[in-house]
Structure formats: structure tokens, C-alpha cells
Amino acid sequence: MSNLPADLKYTKSHEWVRTLPDGTVEIGITDHAQHELGDLVFVEVPDAGRVVKADEPCAVVESVKAASDVYAPIAGEITAGNPKLAAEPEAVNADPYGEGWLMRLRPAPGALDAAALLSPAQYQQVLDAEVH
Amino acid sequence: MAFIPHTEADVAAMLAAIGVARIEDLFDEIPPELRVGLLAGVPEALNEMEIGRLMSERARADGIALSFLGAGAYEHHIPAAVWAITTRGEFYSAYTPYQAEASQGTLQLTYEYQTMIARLTGMEVANASLYDGASATAEAALMAVRANRKSKSARILVPTTLHPHYRRVAVATASNQGLRFEELPYGPQEGVITTAALVPYDAEDITALVIQQPNFFGRLEEVDALTDWAHARGILVIAVVNPTALALLKPPGEWGTRGADIAVGEGQPLGVPLSSGGPYFGFMTTRMEHVRQMPGRIVGRTLDAAGKEGFTLTLQAREQHIRRAKATSNICTNQGLLMTAATVYLSLMGPQGLTRTAAAAHARTRELIAALTRVPGVRLAFPGPYFHEAVLQLDRAVAPVLKALAARGILGGLDLSAYYPELGNALLVCATETKTSADIDRYRGALSETLQGVRAA
Numbered sequence: 001m002s003n004l005p006a007d008l009k010y011t012k013s014h015e016w017v018r019t020l021p022d023g024t025v026e027i028g029i030t031d032h033a034q035h036e037l038g039d040l041v042f043v044e045v046p047d048a049g050r051v052v053k054a055d056e057p058c059a060v061v062e063s064v065k066a067a068s069d070v071y072a073p074i075a076g077e078i079t080a081g082n083p084k085l086a087a088e089p090e091a092v093n094a095d096p097y098g099e100g101w102l103m104r105l106r107p108a109p110g111a112l113d114a115a116a117l118l119s120p121a122q123y124q125q126v127l128d129a130e131v132h
Numbered sequence: 133m134a135f136i137p138h139t140e141a142d143v144a145a146m147l148a149a150i151g152v153a154r155i156e157d158l159f160d161e162i163p164p165e166l167r168v169g170l171l172a173g174v175p176e177a178l179n180e181m182e183i184g185r186l187m188s189e190r191a192r193a194d195g196i197a198l199s200f201l202g203a204g205a206y207e208h209h210i211p212a213a214v215w216a217i218t219t220r221g222e223f224y225s226a227y228t229p230y231q232a233e234a235s236q237g238t239l240q241l242t243y244e245y246q247t248m249i250a251r252l253t254g255m256e257v258a259n260a261s262l263y264d265g266a267s268a269t270a271e272a273a274l275m276a277v278r279a280n281r282k283s284k285s286a287r288i289l290v291p292t293t294l295h296p297h298y299r300r301v302a303v304a305t306a307s308n309q310g311l312r313f314e315e316l317p318y319g320p321q322e323g324v325i326t327t328a329a330l331v332p333y334d335a336e337d338i339t340a341l342v343i344q345q346p347n348f349f350g351r352l353e354e355v356d357a358l359t360d361w362a363h364a365r366g367i368l369v370i371a372v373v374n375p376t377a378l379a380l381l382k383p384p385g386e387w388g389t390r391g392a393d394i395a396v397g398e399g400q401p402l403g404v405p406l407s408s409g410g411p412y413f414g415f416m417t418t419r420m421e422h423v424r425q426m427p428g429r430i431v432g433r434t435l436d437a438a439g440k441e442g443f444t445l446t447l448q449a450r451e452q453h454i455r456r457a458k459a460t461s462n463i464c465t466n467q468g469l470l471m472t473a474a475t476v477y478l479s480l481m482g483p484q485g486l487t488r489t490a491a492a493a494h495a496r497t498r499e500l501i502a503a504l505t506r507v508p509g510v511r512l513a514f515p516g517p518y519f520h521e522a523v524l525q526l527d528r529a530v531a532p533v534l535k536a537l538a539a540r541g542i543l544g545g546l547d548l549s550a551y552y553p554e555l556g557n558a559l560l561v562c563a564t565e566t567k568t569s570a571d572i573d574r575y576r577g578a579l580s581e582t583l584q585g586v587r588a589a
Contacts, residue, residue, distance in 0.1 A: 042424060042449075047281060062424070067449035069458065 002127055003031040005097055010123035011073045016097060017117055020104070024079055025112070028101040029061060029070060029092065032127055037063040040089040045081030045102050052078060052105070054115060059102050061092065070102060075111040080104040198571055199543040200500070202521045202562025203348070204265065204295050205409065206401045208376070208489065209566055211480050214403045218473040227468050232445045238468070239443035242431040245475040252378050252478075253371075253395040254385025255417035259428035261471040262464055265372070265398025266298045268414030269342065270305035271427050271461055272370045272394045275418070276340035277311060278425040278460070279393070280368045283339040291316040291325045293347035294372060296551045305463075320554070323349045323514030323523065330361055338365065343392075344372040345381065349560065350497075350521030351514055352381070359388030371395040375402050375415070377519045379483070379490040384417075394418045394426075403477025404470050413467035413474065424450055427461030492565035493520040496572070500563040503576040509583050513558055520564060523548065526557040528583070534559075536582040542575055 004010070009017040014033035018026040034040070042062040052058045057069035058078070081103050084091060092100035107115075118126065138146075143155070152158060159167075178186065199207055217223070222237060232239060246258040262268040273288045290299055290313045303313055319326035324347060341362040345353050359369045371384035371392035384392035400412040418426050424447065432446035452459035481489065497520045504510050509527035526533060530547040537544040545561035552558060563572065 044424075062449045065449070065454075067455050067458075 002124065003097075004120040004123060006120055008097065008120070009073075009117035010120065010126075011071070011116075011118060012123075012126055013071050015070060015073050017073050017115075018097075018101075019112075024104050024106045025074060025076075026101050026104050027070075027073060028096055030123075031096045033061075034093050034096045034100070037061060037068065038065055039063055040092050042067075043082075043085040043089040043092060043102065045085060046078045048078055048080050050078045052076065054111065061089075061102075072105065073117060074105060074107045074115040076105045076107040078103055079106050195541060197538070197541050197543045198567075198574065200545050200561045200563060200567070200575060201543045202350075202564075203546040203560055204297065204398060205406055205412070206374075206376070206493075206520070206562065206564055207406055207566050208401055208403075208493075208564050210403050210405060210477065213480060214473055214476045217476045218403075218469065223469070223472045225468055227466065233442075236443055239431050239445070241472060241475055242429075242468075243433055243443050244479075245471050246431060248475065248478045249375075249415045250417055252375060252383065253373065253415075253417045254383030254391065255395050256385075256420045257423050257426070257430070258415060258417040259426055259430050259464075259466075261399065261466040261468070262396075262414035262416055262428055263467065264410065264412045264414045265396065265400075266295070266301035266414075267305065267463065268396035268398075268416050269294070269298045269370070269372055270302040271414075271464065272372075272396045272416065273302055273311055273313070273340060273342070274306050274309065275394060275422070275425050275427065275460070276368045276370055279418075279422045280339045280366070282366045283337055285312070285337040285339055286310050287312045287314055287336070287338050288370075289314055289316050289333060289338055289341045289367075291318060291329075291342065291344070291347070291353075292552075293318045293323070293325060293349060293351070293353065294342055294344045295348045298344075298372065318347075318349075321514070322516060323347070323351045324353050324516070325358060327357070327361075330358075334365070338362075338367045340368040340370050340393075342370045342372060343387075345384075346374060346377055346519040346521065349514060349523045350518040350562070352517045352519065355382070355384075355387045357388070359390070359392060363388065363390050368393040371397075373397045374519070375399060376486065376490050376493065379486040380494065381519070391419070393422060399467075399470065399474050402474035404473055411467060411470055413470035423447065425460060426450075427459075427464040429464075429466055489565050490520075493563065496520070496563040496565060496567045497522065497561075499569065500561060500567070500572050500575070503572050504561070504579060507576060507580045507583060510579070513555065521560060521562040523555070524559045524561055525555070526559060526583075528557060530557050530559050533579070533582055536585065537575075537578055540578050540582075542578055544575065544579065 014030045016028050016030050020026055040061055040063050044060040046058045052072040054075045056072050058072045059070035061068055082101050242260045249258040277286045292315050316325055316329045343353055343355055343358050345355050347353055362369045369392040373384055373395055375397055384395035395417045397415055399415045404412055430447050431443055434442055434444050436442045450460045452462050501522050505512055511525050513523035513525045534544050534547055545559045548555055548558040548560055
């Protein structure tokens with residue numbers, strides 16, 4: 001069983017989504033994703049103000065063995081990229097659901113409802129299906 | 133390494149293993165209309181003896197001309213040791229090896245190359261080389277679009293003082309990826325970019341400005357002012373530089389207040405013979421803050437598990453074998469053998485040797501220009517500082533003059549009329565350290581006699 005906080009939503013492409021009190025959402029990659037990538041050496045996050053579509057690549061996480069895109073789970077406008085990750089990409093490995101958040105986004109009207117987000121149990125099924 | 137071709141039995145066994153009858157069937161997914169088939173116009177193959185004879189005849193027909201051609205490729209003296217060392221079996225490869233870390237000597241040499249190029253350009257990091265100067269310039273434009281995250285326009289300002297072929301290669305390589313190349317005119321009196329040309333772009337969203345130094349006319353651009361103008365507007369600066377000239381000129385890393393962001397160029401002057409236009413190699417450097425946007429291979433120095441120094445490919449996650457379609461480039465082949473020659477050349481020359489070469493080339497060009505502009509009907513097109521090339525203006529069409537000179541064994545320079553029709557009868561000439569005073573006198577005499585013989589316009 002992976003580390004999957006119950007208060008978060010997930011995507012098939014291994015992002016997590018946390019709804020914040022002000023109606024914006026915080027986005028990161030799951031514990032499973034950071035584990036698969038290995039030690040991160042570089043993280044590129046989007047600038048505030050960028051408008052993204054759902055499933056648009058908007059961040060890059062790079063480990064010693066791979067570089068992967070992170071997709072916007074929800075359409076909207078970026079309100080912040082995590083500034084800490086430029087100097088400390090390893091925060092994503094150490095604390096993927098906390099200090100290692102990648103970006104915050106204000107969902108476009110209706111986008112949150114339209115997004116195909118998964119519950120922890122549904123995401124666990126995705127992970128189970130990946131194990132061969 | 134042994135060269136062992138597959139036998140017919142090997143091929144049959146491999147085809148049987150994958151259930152394919154003929155090698156041809158491996159390509160059956162390519163639609164017939166896309167296949168070239170026979171190459172019309174390509175003659176039957178020649179055997180080794182026949183091709184040797186053909187090439188000797190062609191070489192005899194060309195003769196050994198006295199060349200004053202530059203325009204992007206430069207004749208320099210290459211010490212014999214350069215290619216004696218470069219063609220040793222240990223170095224004789226066009227690529228970084230596929231099992232790279234097993235070839236520590238090759239990686240160390242590449243690392244030394246990167247260090248030399250970074251120091252020559254005054255930049256922080258160099259890659260292991262690119263295809264040539266033109267494609268390095270195109271790659272620099274693509275890189276600038278990735279690196280300049282404040283600019284959304286993907287507009288690249290390209291002065292017409294940049295080599296015309298480089299401009300065409302940049303457009304061919306990058307325009308389908310959404311880049312827009314906008315041409316900046318040069319000052320017709322000066323032959324350099326003037327501040328007046330920049331005024332229309334003062335408040336525009338521009339991603340990068342390309343500056344060639346020395347420019348295509350051989351003239352020196354006001355690199356400090358141009359760089360500062362660009363940086364004040366959030367525009368990245370791509371320097372396109374001649375590596376020999378860097379021994380005398382301010383390196384791009386020191387242009388203006390902050391230095392250029394990316395510096396590229398043609399590496400051919402560093403120990404690579406002219407040989408009909410190639411193979412040459414391109415070099416590329418940048419600042420550390422942009423290193424993840426730089427295409428190509430990069431060798432790093434590290435320590436192994438036992439604490440011993442070693443060399444390894446680094447930052448590979450940007451590259452096509454890992455990032456696939458999203459790699460920083462998919463045409464960033466490096467020119468390992470030419471890069472090896474450049475490393476040996478720079479090692480032999482040292483900073484002093486390169487400075488003396490550059491100073492000699494400059495002095496010879498001054499001597500050439502002084503001699504040729506004494507010929508009636510010849511004048512210097514653009515007064516002002518130049519390095520080892522300059523544009524001459526003739527009082528009649530250039531092509532027949534060059535033809536008459538060629539008949540006397542002299543390549544008199546490049547006719548600019550096709551590239552810069554507005555310049556009229558313009559001729560780009562070059563002299564390097566390979567030319568003697570006697571050579572220059574021979575050219576002057578031949579030009580003088582030719583102009584008396586060729587009818588004035």
C-alpha cells in the first residue's frame with residue numbers, strides 16, 4: 001500500500017491535487033512517482049500567471065535517470081510555482097505531499113468538476129494495475 | 133576493433149527468428165509513394181581504383197589556388213602533429229562512444245575541449261560540439277526560446293550582418309517550431325548594426341538578439357552596447373563568434389554589463405582543413421543558469437567509488453535517448469573527430485600561439501586591403517575596424533573579375549551580389565597568416581591587370 005493521504009485527489013499520470021481554503025488547488029507528484037523517478041536533481045515549475053489547459057505539460061521533474069513532464073490535472077491559471085525547488089529539488093523526494101508541492105492553480109470556472117480526478121482507492125487501483 | 137560483416141547464414145537466421153522473409157519486408161510499412169527507389173542521375177558505382185583515379189583527375193583540374201576566400205571557412209596553418217594525433221586509432225571516431233564511460237580517454241579529451249572552448253569564449257559551460265556553425269546558431273535560437281521564460285513571442289532578431297547561410301539554416305531548422313526570425317538591417321555606411329535599427333523593437337516582446345562578431349563583412353559590431361540594449365529589455369543575447377578572433381577580441385562572456393547568454397560558432401578555424409566545405413564542427417557555450425536548456429552531449433568530471441578522478445556524460449536527462457521528442461535537440465550529433473583535432477590544435481598553439489595567429493591574420497588583411505585599394509577602381513566599402521575580412525567595392529561587375537583571376541590561379545574572394553544586391557559590385561576578401569607579402573603583391577598585380585582587361589561597367 002502506497003502512502004496516499006486520504007484528503008487528496010489523484011490522477012492517472014501520478015499527480016496529486018489538494019483543494020486549499022481559498023478555492024485554489026495545490027499540485028504535486030505522488031510518493032509513488034517520486035520513488036519511481038529516484039533522486040531528483042532539477043525541477044522546473046511554471047510561472048505565476050500562466051494559463052494552462054487540462055492535461056497540458058506545465059512542469060518538469062528531472063532525476064539522475066529520467067526527466068518527466070508533470071501535467072496540469074485541471075484547467076486554470078497558475079498562481080504560484082514552488083520557489084523552493086530551484087535550490088532544493090530533493091524536497092519532492094523527502095516530502096512529496098508537503099514541502100515538495102510543485103504549483104498552485106486557480107481552476108477555471110467549472111474546471112474542477114470537469115476534471116477526471118481519482119479518489120485514493122481509485123488511484124491505488126491504477127498503481128496495482130501497473131505492477132506486473 | 134574487428135569488422136565482421138553478417139554472413140548470409142547470419143542474416144537468414146535473424147530474419148527467421150523474427151518471422152520475416154526478406155530484409156526488404158522490414159520496410160514494408162513505408163508507403164510506396166514515399167520511397168525514392170532508384171536514384172536517377174546517380175551513376176553506377178566505381179571500384180576503389182576507379183574512384184581514386186577520378187578523384188586525382190578532379191584534384192588536378194582544381195589545381196592549388198592562392199585563396200583569399202573567407203566568408204565562414206578560413207585557411208589556417210595546421211601543424212602536422214594535429215592530424216597525426218587525431219587520426220590515431222584511439223581517437224578515430226566521429227561520435228562520443230555509446231558505452232561512453234568505458235572510453236575514459238575520449239571523455240577526458242572532450243572535457244578538455246569543453247574547458248578550452250569555455251575559456252576562449254569567457255562562458256561558464258560548453259557542450260561536446262554540434263554539427264557546424266550554422267546549425268549551432270539555429271540550436272541557439274531554439275535554446276533561447278526555452279531559456280527566456282519571460283518572453284512569449286519566440287521572435288528572434290537576426291541582423292543581416294549574420295552569415296546569409298546561417299540565417300537560412302536557422303529559418304529551415306526552427307521556423308516550423310514556431311520561431312519567427314526578423315531581420316535587422318545594417319547601417320549602409322557602417323556595415324554594422326546601428327542603434328537606429330533597434331528603435332522599432334524598443335518596446336516589443338523579443339526573445340533573443342543574434343550578434344555575429346566579427347560580422348559577415350568582417351566588421352566589428354558594437355557588442356557591448358547591443359548586449360546591454362538587449363538585456364535591459366529582457367532579450368537574451370546569442371553571440372556568433374570566430375574562435376581565432378577571440379584571441380584578440382573581448383570574449384562574449386564579457387560583452388556589456390552581463391555578458392552574452394549563449395555563444396556559438398564555427399570551429400573549423402581550429403585545426404580543421406577546408407576540404408570542400410566540411411566536415412566541420414560547431415561549438416556552443418552558455419551560462420550555468422541555462423545549462424539544462426543546452427542541447428548536445430556534456431562531459432563532466434567526477435570521482436568514482438574508490439575516490440579516483442574520472443569522466444562521465446552528464447545532464448543526460450535532457451537528451452533524446454531519455455526525453456525522446458521533448459529532448460533539447462534531436463539533431464545534436466557531435467563531431468567528435470573534428471573536436472578532437474581542435475583540442476589538439478589549441479593544445480599545440482596555446483593562448484600565445486592563437487593570439488599570434490589572430491594578430492598575423494589581422495595584419496595580413498590590413499596589408500591586403502591597403503594593397504588592393506591602391507588599384508584604380510577599388511575602394512573599401514565600410515570604413516572602420518575589421519578583423520581578417522573586409523568588403524571591397526569594385527567599379528564593375530565582380531563575377532567576370534573573379535573568373536579572370538581564377539584563370540590565373542587566384543581565388544579572389546566572394547562575390548556578394550547574390551546575397552547583398554544593394555551593395556552593388558561588392559567583393560568579400562580575407563587574408564590569414566598563411567598569406568605572404570609576395571602572395572598579396574601577386575593578387576594586387578593580377579587584379580590591376582584584370583581590371584584593365586575587363587570592361588568597366
